[in-house]
């Protein structure tokens with residue numbers, strides 16, 4: 001555990017750890033939602049959408065890794081069971097029970113909206129008092145914003161009438 005690393009954080013570390021752990025749970029659930037969605041997808045633009053979902057899945061898993069590393073350095077314990085992931089998640093999990101590609105895209109846009117708000121809240125909480133966490137969270141937030149953009153662009157393509 002990083003003794004000095006913890007010391008230089010200018011906010012309540014336990015509060016910060018709670019937020020990071022909630023985001024960590026979200027990332028794993030987002031990973032699984034994207035990953036299984038990419039497998040079951042059927043319907044319009046399936047190839048493109050399955051590829052995009054798989055790409056996002058990999059990035060969510062990378063985010064989970066970035067958060068775990070920070071949680072451990074700050075002296076926290078990452079969640080160690082799938083049950084905890086569900087219990088501690090802020091954004092929750094939406095099973096792709098309808099595998100229609102448009103439904104999947106809409107579900108995942110909802111997830112990205114929640115993720116963007118989660119990271120914005122963490123950044124507001126840190127508010128210049130923990131540059132290291134700020135850098136990590138900002139990098140994740142930038143990717144969530146790109147995910148939202150990619151999916152909203154796909155949805156726009158899907159809903160443009162064919163001439």
Ligand code: FE
Pocket residue numbers: 027030059060063115140144
């Ligand atoms: Fe993510």
Ligand code: FE
Pocket residue numbers: 030056060112115143144147
């Ligand atoms: Fe994302």
Ligand code: MG
Pocket residue numbers: 052055056146147150
């Ligand atoms: Mg993308």
